[in-house]
Amino acid sequence: MPAAIGVLQTLGILLISLLMAHRGLGRLGVVTGAIGMVSELLRPVLGWAYAVYGLLLFAWLIWVAAALWRQARRP
Template sequence: MALKHLNKSFAAIAALVAIAYGVIALALNSSPPSLNGGLVYLSDQYATATTAAQHIAFATAAEGLIAVTNAVNSAGILFEVGILIISLVMLKGVFHKGVAYLGIVTGALGIVSEALRPILGFGYVVFFVLEVIWLIAVGWKLYRLG
C-alpha cells in the first residue's frame, strides 16, 4: 500500500507474484529440509527400525524427500521476482534508496541462488542473510509509516 501510488501496475504484479508464491509453496511443500516435518518422522522411524531392510527403506525415503526439497524451487524464484519488482518501485518512493538497491541485489541474487540451490549448498546462506536484512529494513520503514 505504501507504494501503490507510484506505479499501480508494478504494485499489482508484485502482489500477484506474492500470492502465487504462497500458493505454490504450500502446494509443493517447499520448506527447507531442516524445517520439514517429514524428515523428523522418517528419522524417528529409522531410529526404531529393527531390520536392515527397514533402515534402507527409511533412509531412501529421507534421501528422496531431501532431493525434492533441494530441487530448483519455482515458488522461491517467484518470491525473489516479487522482491525485485517491489524494489524497483521503491526507488521512487518513501523508502531509502539503499533499501531499494539492497532489494534489487537481493532479488537478483535470490533468483540465481534459487536456480542453483543444489549446487550452492551452504553458500545459499549468503543470499538468505541479505534477504533477512532487506525484510527487516522494509518492515521497520512500514512500521514507522503506520
C-alpha cells in the same frame, strides 16, 4: 530442480524493490532479488553459499518492516 515458488518470490522482491522510493532499501532489494534468483536456480550447486541469500533476505525484510513501522507512526 528449483522450486517455482522460490524463483517467483525472488522475482517479486526484485520487482517490488524497483518501485521503492527509499533508495537504500530499494537497492538492497534489487541486490537481494538478483542474488536470490541466481541462488534459487543454482541451489543444489551452491551448498552453504545459499545462506548469503538468506541473510540478505532477512536484512531486507527487517528494513522493510522498520520503514513500514515508521511510515505508520507518521501523523
